[in-house]
Amino acid sequence: MKPHFLTFFCELAPEPLRELFNTEGVVDDLQAMRAGVSLGLLDLSAERAEVVRLLNRAGIPVTAWLLLPVEQGYWFHAGNVPQARARYEAFRTWTADEKLQWAGVGLDIEPDIHELRRWAEAPLRSLPEMVSRLLLRGGRTREARAGYHALVERIRADGYRVDAYQFPFIVDERQARSSVLRRVAGVVDVPADREVLMLYTSFVRPRGAALLWSYAPGTGSLAVGSTGGGVELPGILASPPLDWTELSRDLRLAVRWTHDLHVFSLEGCVKQGFLSRLRVFDWDAPVDPPWVESRRVDAVRRAARGVLQASGRLLR
Numbered sequence: 001m002k003p004h005f006l007t008f009f010c011e012l013a014p015e016p017l018r019e020l021f022n023t024e025g026v027v028d029d030l031q032a033m034r035a036g037v038s039l040g041l042l043d044l045s046a047e048r049a050e051v052v053r054l055l056n057r058a059g060i061p062v063t064a065w066l067l068l069p070v071e072q073g074y075w076f077h078a079g080n081v082p083q084a085r086a087r088y089e090a091f092r093t094w095t096a097d098e099k100l101q102w103a104g105v106g107l108d109i110e111p112d113i114h115e116l117r118r119w120a121e122a123p124l125r126s127l128p129e130m131v132s133r134l135l136l137r138g139g140r141t142r143e144a145r146a147g148y149h150a151l152v153e154r155i156r157a158d159g160y161r162v163d164a165y166q167f168p169f170i171v172d173e174r175q176a177r178s179s180v181l182r183r184v185a186g187v188v189d190v191p192a193d194r195e196v197l198m199l200y201t202s203f204v205r206p207r208g209a210a211l212l213w214s215y216a217p218g219t220g221s222l223a224v225g226s227t228g229g230g231v232e233l234p235g236i237l238a239s240p241p242l243d244w245t246e247l248s249r250d251l252r253l254a255v256r257w258t259h260d261l262h263v264f265s266l267e268g269c270v271k272q273g274f275l276s277r278l279r280v281f282d283w284d285a286p287v288d289p290p291w292v293e294s295r296r297v298d299a300v301r302r303a304a305r306g307v308l309q310a311s312g313r314l315l316r
């Protein structure tokens with residue numbers, strides 16, 4: 001049951017990034033697992049380029065995980081299509097200048113980081129803004145999707161595979177033929193070559209495993225986590241990282257549905273001493289699927305799809 005592809009997300013500033021890959025055993029462990037790295041491009045610096053070249057020389061596949069400056073929203077969403085296009089063009093120039101090699105390009109589709117912080121800090125005060133978006137953003141969502149479709153075609157024309165990192169609710173919206181949640185959150189359904197559902201059970205304890213088991217069927221690729229690291233946000237996104245028992249459970253559940261797995265994050269795995277343990281990980285060890293809890297999640301999802309379908313008809 002070992003995955004065919006195992007990729008670790010890595011989201012660090014230049015100096016911590018350099019220190020991570022200078023840590024004894026990290027590159028060797030990645031090579032032994034034949035694992036890849038999805039490297040968050042917080043900047044396009046010479047220091048980051050040197051790390052990419054190190055991974056290139058080691059034969060470790062690197063995906064360019066495109067990110068924006070925080071003032072532009074950090075992640076890609078419906079409100080920053082021009083900035084996303086400009087970031088990709090800057091990435092192309094940087095790649096050529098630094099002579100870097102990439103296995104693909106990753107587009108992280110999430111709400112504007114400033115809005116997400118406001119929602120996390122004061123969800124009730126954010127309700128009027130969310131309702132306003134629901135009523136007014138249908139056209140904007142369609143325009144943004146067209147913009148990202150053009151960007152994807154541009155990336156493909158340069159010879160790169162395109163990955164899209166998506167929240168799992170995108171699956172329910174598609175099935176309901178709705179765009180309600182996307183309007184509220186400002187996210188976009190991007191037509192990628194590989195879609196990776198971010199099924200981070202650390203954020204939805206104690207029902208994380210049930211959520212993973214509910215969404216995993218039919219998924220081409222999924223991400224488990226979080227083992228620590230990444231953007232710090234209040235509330236639910238400040239949950240403690242997965243411990244070894246939880247990560248082992250999630251990996252063994254996930255590999256029963258797909259052999260293309262991502263782990264967030266590499267730095268969290270290294271900090272907790274997980275990376276060397278994953279090198280000799282027993283993927284076939286017994287694991288108890290959360291049958292009862294996942295049926296409850298399925299029932300909630302069915303009800304949510306019904307609401308989305310009905311509200312979508314009203315808001316067309």
